Amino acid sequence: MVDPRTQGTSLYFNRRDFIRTAAVAGAGLMVTVPGWAQEQAPASQPENELRIAMIGPGSQGRNLLTQCLKIPNIRFTAICDIWPYHQDYAANILKKYDMPVKVYADYNELLAGEKDLDAVIVATPDWVHAEHAIACLKAGKHVYCEKEMSNTLEGGRAMVKAARETGKLLQIGHQRRSNPRYWHALKMIRNDKILGRVTHFNSQWNRSRRFDLGWPEGKELDPATLKKYGYETMDQFRNWRWYKKFSGGPMADLGSHQMDVYNWFLDTPPAAVLAAGGLDNYEDREWYDNVMAIYEYKVGGKMVRGFYQVLNTTSFNGFFEAFMGDEGSLVISEDTRKGFVFREQEAKKREWEDEASKVEAMGKDAIELKIGETLRPDGTKDPEGQQLLEESKKPPHQLHLENFFSAIRNKTPLSCPPEVAYETAVTVLKANDAVAAGKRIEFKPDEFKV
Numbered sequence: 001m002v003d004p005r006t007q008g009t010s011l012y013f014n015r016r017d018f019i020r021t022a023a024v025a026g027a028g029l030m031v032t033v034p035g036w037a038q039e040q041a042p043a044s045q046p047e048n049e050l051r052i053a054m055i056g057p058g059s060q061g062r063n064l065l066t067q068c069l070k071i072p073n074i075r076f077t078a079i080c081d082i083w084p085y086h087q088d089y090a091a092n093i094l095k096k097y098d099m100p101v102k103v104y105a106d107y108n109e110l111l112a113g114e115k116d117l118d119a120v121i122v123a124t125p126d127w128v129h130a131e132h133a134i135a136c137l138k139a140g141k142h143v144y145c146e147k148e149m150s151n152t153l154e155g156g157r158a159m160v161k162a163a164r165e166t167g168k169l170l171q172i173g174h175q176r177r178s179n180p181r182y183w184h185a186l187k188m189i190r191n192d193k194i195l196g197r198v199t200h201f202n203s204q205w206n207r208s209r210r211f212d213l214g215w216p217e218g219k220e221l222d223p224a225t226l227k228k229y230g231y232e233t234m235d236q237f238r239n240w241r242w243y244k245k246f247s248g249g250p251m252a253d254l255g256s257h258q259m260d261v262y263n264w265f266l267d268t269p270p271a272a273v274l275a276a277g278g279l280d281n282y283e284d285r286e287w288y289d290n291v292m293a294i295y296e297y298k299v300g301g302k303m304v305r306g307f308y309q310v311l312n313t314t315s316f317n318g319f320f321e322a323f324m325g326d327e328g329s330l331v332i333s334e335d336t337r338k339g340f341v342f343r344e345q346e347a348k349k350r351e352w353e354d355e356a357s358k359v360e361a362m363g364k365d366a367i368e369l370k371i372g373e374t375l376r377p378d379g380t381k382d383p384e385g386q387q388l389l390e391e392s393k394k395p396p397h398q399l400h401l402e403n404f405f406s407a408i409r410n411k412t413p414l415s416c417p418p419e420v421a422y423e424t425a426v427t428v429l430k431a432n433d434a435v436a437a438g439k440r441i442e443f444k445p446d447e448f449k450v
């Protein structure tokens with residue numbers, strides 16, 4: 001079997017898949033791109049309509065739903081949710097797009113009644129991702145499942161095995177892996193050695209104090225229905241991210257996005273983690289509201305250490321990832337205002353730097369991370385770089401969904417297959433264990449394999 005990690009990295013690094021672009025004006029550089037820009041059907045070959053359903057059209061599910069509506073030849077035929085309020089909300093959106101859907105409360109009834117589905121999007125709470133995704137895979141459907149793939153490693157392993165056994169596609173929602181900005185940054189670090197040797201990293205996701213999610217008066221689920229589906233109260237159902245039964249806490253909710261980037265860019269899972277945190281600022285909750293973790297990676301025989309924090313009491317400086325090396329540093333984020341390259345003063349100056357757009361960022365001179373400014377010999381913009389630039393203007397979730405649908409239609413490699421997502425699940429859930437144990441935890445290589 002092909003090493004799944006190569007599906008997110010080196011598999012794309014071949015001549016056929018290169019698309020020319022630049023970090024800055026005048027740079028004749030090459031960048032590779034993920035599956036949404038590869039293996040497209042010929043222009044003369046119309047794309048077939050894909051019939052899909054969604055299990056869990058809550059807030060995140062509706063975000064995915066609206067992104068799907070921007071993609072040609074995608075048709076929703078059914079939605080499923082245990083809460084009638086979610087059912088009605090999603091069904092009304094789809095009705096406006098001339099997509100009347102059948103509505104289900106039980107996913108088993110959906111799978112029994114919708115025989116002609118091509119794929120199912122699973123956006124339920126983390127604790128039932130494995131249950132729902134595995135059932136859909138075994139029913140012969142391709143699955144797009146939101147991250148965290150599971151709040152338990154047992155669930156994650158079962159999802160990987162189910163995808164292998166059924167031969168169906170399982171994409172996990174780590175959407176940065178389909179983002180052109182990140183592919184461009186990866187190319188600069190790995191191929192162009194813009195940072196020299198990467199030595200450290202630093203990242204965070206800080207968000208302001210979040211108030212409990214409520215529900216419209218009179219729209220509560222009755223106690224019997226809540227109990228049937230594993231919840232004791234409406235508060236648990238609405239604020240499931242704060243309960244250990246239902247989620248992996250902020251490290252999985254937010255941290256998994258960014259730790260996934262480090263596993264990806266460093267091309268290896270971590271060797272150890274030391275973490276501290278606690279439930280210091282919220283009442284009547286279970287998961288830590290803050291975690292600070294130091295990860296250790298062994299890359300090319302050298303140690304790379306990095307710090308990650310997730311805070312739920314302040315939004316200061318938002319979210320970003322930073323890679324630091326002995327020749328420069330790079331800051332990137334899904335927040336498109338944060339994308340800069342900093343060169344160490346003693347590092348060799350690149351030939352394209354004089355043509356680059358210079359800005360001041362974080363109190364230093366920086367080169368803005370740009371896409372699509374490579375020039376052809378005649379001085380015009382390179383068309384492939386312009387295509388990549390246009391793709392980068394799409395919302396990140398749309399790009400990740402496009403990759404999934406392209407994989408179904410054209411056998412494009414998935415940006416985030418389950419084996420890759422499982423490595424991330426181990427990475428972040430073990431940080432919770434380190435907090436609980438109050439000590440440094442070493443990873444064994446076999447822990448990341450299924």
